[in-house]
Amino acid sequence: MSKYHFNEIEAKWQKHWAKNHTFKAENLSEKPKYYVLDMFPYPSGAGLHVGHPLGYIASDVYARFKRHQGFNVLHPMGYDSFGLPAEQYAIQTGQHPAETTKVNIEGGVDKNGNEIEGYRKQLDRIGFSFDWSREVRTSNPEYYKWTQWIFLQLFESWYDKDSDKARSIEELRSIFSSEGNIHINAACDEGIAHFTASEWLEFSEIQKQEILLKYRLTYLAETEVNWCAQLGTVLANDEIVNGVSERGGYPVIRKKMKQWSMRITAYAQRLLDGLDKIDWPQPLKDSQTNWIGRSKGAIVEFKVLPPAPSKGRGDVNVSTDSKGRGAESAGYLTGNSAIIGTLLSRAKEMRKNPTKAESILWNELRTKKVGYKFRQQHPIDNYIVDFVCLSKRLIIEVDGEIHQYQLEKDGERELLLKEKKGFKILRFTNNEVINNLQKVVSKIESTLKVLPTGEDLGGDFLEHLEQVSIPPLGARGTIPVFTTRPDTIFGVSFMVLAPEHDLVSKITTSEQKEAVENYVEATAKRSERERMADVKTITGVFTGAYAEHPFTGDSLPVWIGDYVLAGYGTGAVMSVPCGDQRDYDFAKHFKIPIPNIFKDADISEEAYSDKENTTITNSDFLNDLSYSAATEKIIAAFEEKGVGEGKINYRLRDAVFSRQRYWGEPFPIYYKDGMPHAIPTECLPLRLPDVEKYLPTEEGEPPLGRAEKWHWDERTREVVSPPLEGSGEDIFPLELNTMPGWAGSSWYFFRYMESGKTESDSKRDEVFASKEALNYWKNVDLYIGGSEHATGHLLYSRFWVKFMHDRGFAPVEEPFKKLINQGMILGESAFVYRVTLASGNVKEDNSETIEILKKIPNFFISYNILREKGQVQNGLLSTISLRNKLLSIIREQSRDVSEDFLSQLVPFINDLHVDVSLVNIHNELDIEAFRNSREEYKEAIFISEKGIEINNNNEKYIVSREVEKMSKSKYNVVNPDDICEQYGADTLRLYEMFLGPLEQAKPWNTAGITGVHGFLKKLWKLYHSGPDESFYVTDSPPSEGQGEDLKTLHKTIKKTQEDIENFSFNTSVSSFMIAVNELTAQKCNSKDVLEPLAILISPYAPHIAEELWRKLGHSESISTAPFPKFEEKYLVESSKEYPISFNGKMRFTLELPLDLNKDEIETAVMAHEKTAQYLEGRTPKKVIIVPGKIVNIVG
RNA sequence: GCUCGAGUGGCGGAAUUGGUAGACGCGCUGGAUUCAAAAUCCAGUGUUUUAGGACGUGCGGGUUCGAUUCCCGCCUCGAGUACCA
Known part of the structure; x- marks a missing residue:
């Protein structure tokens, strides 16, 4: 007597598989390889619900199927274990994220005494065929050593557009030394000045580093970032959903900060082209295509006209560089020019309202009382510092009552001032200043003595700015714009700049200055969400400046408006109101003329944006041309005139790579003379230091600022404490930011290729993965996961793999050949x-x-x-x-x-x-x-x-x-452990597959599970038809003569194989049910049928299959038993039940031999009594006969 | 708004190249077994009906001997995206 005791059977085989390393992949194998991977899970404390394993079950079914087909299968699992939730939890409870992460994975008890099952145990219970020997965790130093290593490779690389690949910085240095940068065609920062080889050799090392930084594939630069104050960090574009943070839903604002960025834009075209070569769902490819956002058009420059004499004192000539940045050459102009207007008004106000301590201290510092010139409330970069001595680069800050503008302190502030701009900061409390002034002053004096002296070119900042804000002459100032419709250039009637545009402060006339500054400030304050929420309100301000039309010479008013985005194109547009709805609305609103340049187009109500059926008119030499002809002609004219050229523009931006958080990979970077330097790769990993709290420091630095030892000693090559005053010239501060979540997940699939650390042949300590392993496994053959990674992980990992391929570290250019998005349960x-x-x-x-x-x-x-x-x-x-x-x-x-x-x-x-x-x-x-x-x-x-x-x-x-x-807050979570307990893992696996198509979202209904569970019981019974339900399978040939059971078997083999190959798992479960129902009805007990049947079912229900396999007399695991071979001969039929239709409606069926030809069928059908009945005496006009299919009688 | 995807019984969903719509499972109804329940087994189950049929795959057209499938227009739902010049 033997019942289906699934709990016993499943526990037994899970133990057996683990003990015998049944699913270990071999790196040396005669078999063809197949790599099946699931998207990297984040081990959250909440545990799994039945939705999570869906993809894992599908990939496991496929992996097991491939093993039956004779492949050497790599099917690994690991954890993306750095991330925000563990850190938020650490902030709340003070527990080290490493500990909570470990408990979440391995199980244990959390601080509140809750028993946590752990991911691993939950996964094990479902019977996956993972090769656990290769497990990785991104937060292990053993792993992130290589994440840091890859980061440094990016740091040591630049992108050569001519050869269209990444090359090493060493090669760039040697090109600079031999020919300067004139012939370099690189993906790099804009506006790098040209230099010759001899000039390069003349540069100081700091200058060289500064220039190289503009070429590196990962670089430090001032960029507009998405700042989330509640999370205390910047976020990448893909981490923001509907203007709020993806995690937590907190508001996000745009902010300029110095950050590490990844030059993913260098790869925009290749990322686009690569999509054609991979087998991914179309919607996913579409969203990547959209995200990259390629558009073809032209770049055109519009000259800024000098202001009309009547309009102002247009005689102050301030030089501008190619980025339109003026005034920065003066040493005391240390504020960020882009936001200087805002800084300025804040500084003014702060000077007017000093705190008590500030005014006491200012009395001691002013008019060179301490021997050096100090400035009060002075803008430096994005900040306003209390007091600064520019010649000594000494900042003095008084803490305590904080000015309200400074409430939003941020992590970058001190880092930037101290370590990147080279200022020394002295900090005093209000108390010290008020109660112990003498001590404070003497501390300042002694510090001044030791600091080297620089220059402070006289003049007052505020006064100077008054002058700068008078518009500069436009002789060298132009507004470059990107347009996809260069053919409409004669329809331009005004220009609009983004409010953040560098030129705004330069060209605004004094009459318009106040209005413009107010507008800029108001825009900066608005969060991204607010800006999105009301796209209908049209806002903007005239700058007072005019630009010259490059062909007509007309004066075009230059406006600013927040419908123009700073980050796209050049941050400026040529407005063609007759052809663009946004320009049209703007022009209507501000009563700007709308010239029509389209033949027979009605623009009285809205813009005419059609391209295809357009004829250009009122456009000088473009008259009567079509869109495409005009575009071609005008671009040629641009180039001839030297005002523009054809250009392809991408929406994709460089990816911000810094996070002001603790629980992430530390950057292997230290700062020397304000320039970033790489830690030698031999010294990796740079381990995450311990901190006593996981919050930003009081100065607003990232949490790593709390580490006691977080400086790099160049000489001893180790992490040390900060140097004591007057010593430690080899000791430099380390980077305080950490890497984002996607760093570790952008290359983990390569790590799995290398054998696990416990294996004798493992090279995990020496390389991220060995050449042999990389060349054997190449890339992931099948990748299964959710569609939420479409523009994050899946784009970044493609980028890193292309880079690694360029530099010869990886043999492939695409990480994932085939990808399937499983739907949500x-x-x-x-x-x-x-x-x-x-x-x-x-x-x-x-x-x-x-x-x-x-x-x-x-x-x-x-x-x-x-x-x-x-x-x-x-x-x-x-x-x-x-x-x-x-x-x-x-x-x-x-x-x-x-x-x-x-x-x-x-x-x-x-x-x-x-x-x-x-x-x-x-x-x-x-x-x-x-x-x-x-x-x-x-x-x-x-x-x-x-x-x-x-x-x-x-x-x-x-x-x-x-x-x-499915979520805890909705009390609708179903735990897979409970299902396994009650029905077994095989039932869970089958049911998840049976629910519906893998890609579709579908509701979980526990009630339905009895169906598949009943099926497994029936299956078990089929093999236990002996007395008292004992195991009974005979060697006698399959039901003699009839062959019905073989027909059932082969029908099922065919269907199952087709279904798995098409990832149609739900239908193959149905076919198993049909097979078992039929075989039960046939009372089949033949080994020739039941043995192959066990293999068919094994990918879906491996435990029961393994048990039956053992009972059938095998000592080896079923997992590599060859998949049964389908034989057509068992399915050959001799007759067909023909559906007989009249005018397309099926009326009755008629069984006829299959070897009848059309005429014979027709004769047989017409002779049938029912035919006459349905014809009701009419003569058929036509009889359609498809032999083997249907008969349709028309008439 | 734009892009993509999907609409089939009470429910999850099948239907290969245009060829018997609703496979398989749940649920429901009736029956067997049982003191009873669970479990198991058997039968039925798209709607409607005058029991012959009629109507049925989001809606309206079209192509075809024949359309869930192909074409045109529309509606609804879901996902992604968000002023991209």
Whole structure:
């Protein structure tokens, strides 16, 4: 006697597989390779729900199938274990993220005493065929050593556009030394000045480093970043959803900060082209294509005209460099020119309102009392410092009452001032200044003595800026714009700059200055979300400046407006109101002329943006040309005139790579003379230091600023404490930022290729993966995961792999050959309907009424009563009878509530999520369990389907159901452990596959699981048809003569193989059910049928298959048994049940031999009595016969 | 707004190249077994009907002997994206 004891069987085989390393992949194998990978999971503390393993089950089925087909399969698993949740948890509890991460993976007890199962155990219970010997965790130093190594390779590389690949910085240095940068065609920062070889050789090392930084593939630069104050960090574009942070949903603002960036834009075209070579879902490719956003057009420069004499004092000549940056040559102009207007007004105000300590100290510092010139409230870069001595590069800050503008301190501030701009910072508290002024002054004086002296070119900052803001002459100033419609250039009637544009402060006339500055400031304050929320409001300000049309010579007013984005193209547009709706709306709003340059186009209501059926007119030499002809002609004209050229523009921006957080890879970078330097690769990993708190420092530095030892000693090559004053010329501060989550996940698939550390042949300590391993496994053959990674992980890893390929570290250019997005499994939330009786006189609510209300119990009303009678209107229970019913229940219970009060009560109804574990498959609520779930429900009264109070077991309370995302907060989470416990892992695996197509989102319904569970029981029975359900399989040939069971088997082989290859897992589960139903009916017990059947089912239900395999007499695991071979001969039929249709409607079927030809079929059909019946005497006009398929009679 | 995807019984979903719509499972109904329940087994189950049929794959057209499948227009839902010049 033997029942299907799935718990025993599953535990037994899971142990067996682990012990025998059944699924270990070999790096040296005769077999062809196949690499199946799941997207890297983040090990969260919440554990798995049934939605998580869906993709893993699918990939496991495929991996097991490939093993049966004779492939050497690599199917690894590991953890993307750096990340925000562990760090947020660390901030709350003080626990080291490494510890919580370990518990989340391996299990244990968390700080609140909660038992945590751990990811690994949960995964093991489902019977995956992972090769755990190759596991990786991104937060292990052994792993992130190589993440840092790859970062340094990017740092030591530049992108050569001519050979279209990344090359080493050493090669760039040697090109510079031999020919300067004139012939270099690189992906680099804009506006790098040209230099010759001899000039290069003359440069100081710092200057050289500064220039090289502009070419490196990862570089440090001032960029507009997405700053999230609540998370205390910057975010990448893909980490922002609808203008708020993806994690936590906090607001995000645009901000300029010095950050590490990755020059992914260098790869824009290759990332686009590569999409054609990979087998990915079209929507995913589309979203990458959109994200890269290639558009073809032209770049044109418009000259800025000198202001008209009447309009101002246009005689101050300030030189501008190619980026339009003026004034920066003066040593005291240390503020960031882009936001100087804002800084300026803040500085002014702060000078007017000094704190007590500030004014005391200023008295001691002003007019060179200490021997050096100090400045008060002075802008440096993006900040305003309290006092600064520029010649000594000494900043003095007084802490305490903080100016309100400085409340939003940020992590970069001190780092930037101290380590990148080379300032020394002295910090005093208000108390020290007020109570111990003498000590403070002498500290300042002694510090001044030791510091080297630089220059402070006189003049006052504020006064100077007054002058600078007078518009410079436009002789060298131009506004470059990008346009996809260069053919419409004669329709330009104005220009618009982004408010953040560098030129804004340069060209604004004094008349317009105030309006412009107000506008710029207002725009900067608006969050991205606000800007998105109202795209309809048209705003903008005229700068007072004019630009010259390159062909007509017309003066075009230059505006600023926030519909122009600083980050796209050049941050400026030539506005063609007749052809672009946004320009049209802007022109209409500000009453700017709208010239029409399209023949026969009506632009009275809206812009005419059609390209294809367009004829250009009013456009000089472009008249009567089509869009394409005009475009070609005008670009030639641009080039001839030297005002522009054809250009391809991408929406893709360089990816910000710094995070002001603790739990990430440290950058292997230290700062010397303000320039970043790489730590020698031999010294990696640079380990994450311990800190006593995971928050930013008081100065707003990232958490790493709290580490005691976080300086690099060049001489001893180790991490050391900061140098003492006057010593340690070899000791430099290390970078305080850490890398983002996508750093570790951009290359992990390569790490799996190398054998695990415990293997004798492992080279994991020497290389990120050995050449042999990389060349054998190449890339991932099948990658399964969610579509949420479309523009993050999947784009960044493609970028890194292309880079690694360029530099010869990887043999392939694309990481993932085939990719499948599994759909989400949704939860079926359950709702109960609670009626609360509240006093109708809400305003008179007082503690007395509240006391009385407390005596009134909660009512819960069964769903169908409400549904059927439509009793809910705006949250109010509308039926009086029901209300009276509730009141009478209260009276019956003789609660101490006056009749008068009762009559005032108004019932409110709301639906509440109820834990799905308290509801059975018939949607009946377990009332007792529900009462016990919360104190406030203890006395609740339930109204049944029949509308009466429930006080026995015959009455039912029915909940309503709704499909929602599965989440703890919705109480609809189904835990796979529970399913395994109750039905077994094989049932879980089958059911997840059976639910529906892998790619589709589908609701989980635990009730349906009995179907597949019943199937497994039937399967087991099929092999146990002996006396007392003993194992019974015979060697006798399959049901002699009939061959019905072989037909069933081969039909199933064919279907299963086709289905797996098409990733149509749900239909193959159906075909197993059909097979087992048929074989059971046939009373099949033949080994020739049942043995192959076990292999067919093994990828889906490996435990039961392994057990049956053992019972069939095999000592080896079923996992590598060859997949049964399909043989057509068993499916050959001799006759066909023909559907006979009349005018396309099937009326009856007729069994006929398959070897009949058309004429014979027609004769047979026409002779049939039913045919005559359906024809009702008519003569058929036509008889369509498709032999083997159908017969259709028309007439 | 734009891009992509999807609409089939009470539910999850099948249907290969245009050829018997609703496979398989859940649920439901009836029956067997049982003291009873669970489990198991058997039968039925798109709607409608005057029991012959009629109608049925989001809606309206079209192509075809024949359309869930192909074409045109529309509606609804979901996902991505967000002024990209």
